[in-house]
Amino acid sequence: MTLLADPHLRFEPVVADPAGPRELVILGSTGSIGTQAIDVVLRNPGRFKVVGLSAAGGRVALLAEQALQLGVAKIAVAQPEAVAELEAALKAAAPAGSDLPEILVGPDAATELAAMECHSVLNGITGSIGLRPTLAALRAGRVLVLANKESLIVGGPLVKALARPGQIVPVDSEHTALFQALTAGTRQEVNKLVVTASGGPFRGWSRERLAGVTKEQALNHPNWAMGPVITINSATLVNKGLEVIEAHLLYDIPFERIEVVVHPQSVVHSMVEFVDGSTMAQASPPDMRMPISLGLGWPDRVPDAAPGCDWTRAATWEFFPLDTEAFPSVGLAREVGQLGGTAPAVFNAANEECVEAFLQGRLAFTGIVDTVAKVVSEHGTPAVGTSLTVEDVLAAEGWARARAKEIAAG
Incomplete structure (x- = not known):
């Protein structure tokens, strides 16, 4: 079963559009995806209305500013210690006598927010902590605009069991590109999916040279402005590995028919090769506002969401x-x-711990993937089938994180 609707059919929203703007909940609003999504919303006030925001709590001033600017009804904050500062920021900036948003607090706050009444939920949370909000949004019948690839990867069977065809719209530039390119033929006509990778800052480097990579070098991505975890994942190409798993889950294409090719310019975001030898590519300058706007507005495109290619210049x-x-x-x-x-959950959790160890100077750059491979190997053959539960995923993650920390500590 594919999670996406047949690309030949226009997407039928799970929740009917209201008479006014489409109501949205944005999870991870102070992160890279969230801030760019809000930029798209603010430039299209008649098309979208944000009714809820969630954030971990590390950027309280920004969260308060977003909430008041958008006029949201609810805010979810994961860190209880951030609530007092958030309340103070809201009271200081809000007009006198105005109603303040309701604040949901704690590790389950984003999950509660994901089920609130709205049309679409954009899950822009980083990491596997986005799994429960993903499941909550699907269970509530919301359209899930998915930027949190980890929740699909670690909880694939759980997500597929809940999602109706067309209920998930991907935001990753690669998967948006694949979906658009797939409109050129039927699924039976697809020969392979070709996922592009910029190659990161270390394209062409040998493994020996990579061993000496510094934190500053790894955080300097040549094309994209992203958070530290995603940036390091792009440098190791772990991000591309996660995208291969995601493409398999979204499109039900076998792994042997999903390829990765390095494309330094990051203009062609992915391609679909059909059985007759024809390849369809989706191209646009590297700007996440395009795939974000397509996810928020699907099946309609949002005019002027991001600049297009300049065909008057040689390239x-x-x-x-x-x-x-x-x-x-x-x-x-x-x-x-x-x-x-549970193997994908082990892979993802071990990687998150190893990235943190690298950023803190406790692990070499090449040690990230080496350690992840060791943890995966020790995990062995996981239990498979439809009996997988959230608790199974969380237990596997907990073991993987602890083991990765042990190995990184030497």
């Missing part, structure tokens, strides 16, 4: 095969995806 687009020796993460992700069960 060169390059494509290179992936160096699997220097960057073994994609191959490891394929193995994990084929194992299924």
